[in-house]
């Protein structure tokens with residue numbers, strides 16, 4: 001019987017262990033924490049957005065990095081397979097807005113318990129407090145692992161599913177990158193992603209907690225547009241967050257070191273500049289005897305008015321009927337392109353995922369096996385793959401975990 005060690009009892013590792021055991025392998029799952037799925041527990045604000053029930057084609061569109069590498073994995077274990085898997089584990093699911101799939105109970109613990117039960121049913125041995133320190137290889141082939149305690153455990157194949165670098169308190173401390181490097185693998189630079197962005201503008205503090213719906217956000221570096229989408233944005237004490245910003249972060253965090261990146265916020269995306277100017281003229285007509293600061297109530301949320309006034313430089317106590325066309329043009333420009341300058345990201349401890357990891361060029365996409373070391377497999381976030389929010393990152397973990405586990409068990 002083939003003996004397989006899976007390192008990491010997170011989403012990808014648990015799935016890999018189950019898939020390998022279902023193919024008849026003797027599987028040992030090593031987890032350094034005292035329980036399984038510590039990160040899984042905090043996913044989806046404790047509700048665990050297990051996957052996305054979209055068409056497979058759309059699933060690929062939501063993968064940001066190395067989409068093509070994931071074709072085999074996502075076809076081997078699709079989002080439908082994932083849903084069926086959880087239903088069969090005794091975790092009924094429901095589909096919410098944007099095709100996001102959650103357990104009916106809204107409890108991520110049910111997902112973990114369902115998987116723990118399946119691990120037991122298929123005969124996987126799970127060891128807790130078992131931190132792998134090193135992989136053992138001989139003549140280009142994996143032969144076992146060494147634990148921090150010094151204990152050596154032999155195996156025929158080993159699956160590295162140690163996760164990325166975000167929320168290190170959950171156990172994802174990047175150990176897999178070290179294992180991979182020692183086996184000759186390239187690990188690309190890693191960046192926090194799906195993460196809030198800090199801005200240089202001190203007015204963020206004034207706007208903390210303000211959520212803006214139906215705005216357009218662009219990210220530009222020099223003349224290059226990196227991101228352009230429409231949705232919801234949230235101001236934090238020192239920056240911006242919310243769905244639009246998290247998505248934007250996936251394409252900006254690795255480019256911050258190349259030069260300044262500006263965010264341009266269009267507060268009135270439904271109106272052209274001309275239409276917005278006419279709208280402002282109508283509002284000004286109604287408020288012509290008021291001061292400028294009292295003429296924007298219909299156009300903007302109260303908290304934003306002071307900041308916008310400051311940005312367009314029109315004296316706040318100016319009579320509305322003496323605001324010039326030129327001043328109005330500046331106001332329109334600010335409303336259609338409020339500039340925010342990115343200082344830095346929220347860092348790994350605020351990031352949902354890690355962008356970067358074990359280079360996929362050295363991993364076989366049809367099996368997840370290393371092209372450099374026989375019997376060595378990778379699954380989940382340790383790989384240089386990442387996706388947007390919506391259940392896609394966990395789907396990557398399930399699919400790569402399943403493919404790595406079943407391949408490791410069946411490869412000759």
Ligand SMILES: Cc1cc2nc3c(=O)[nH]c(=O)nc-3n(C[C@H](O)[C@H](O)[C@H](O)COP(=O)(O)OP(=O)(O)OC[C@H]3O[C@@H](n4cnc5c(N)ncnc54)[C@H](O)[C@@H]3O)c2cc1C
Nearest residue numbers: 008010011012032043044049132162163171380381391394
């Ligand atoms: C706050 C938050 C919310 C999220 N919400 C969602 C969501 O709703 N939907 C979604 O799709 N994605 C979500 N994600 C992303 C998702 O959680 C990850 O993409 C996914 O958990 C990656 O799975 P993984 O198995 O590769 O790694 P992990 O889940 O990080 O698991 C790695 C495991 O390996 C163990 N380990 C590490 N090193 C060693 C070692 N040396 N020896 C033994 N064990 C080791 C760790 O302790 C850990 O248990 C969220 C992430 C965060 C941080």
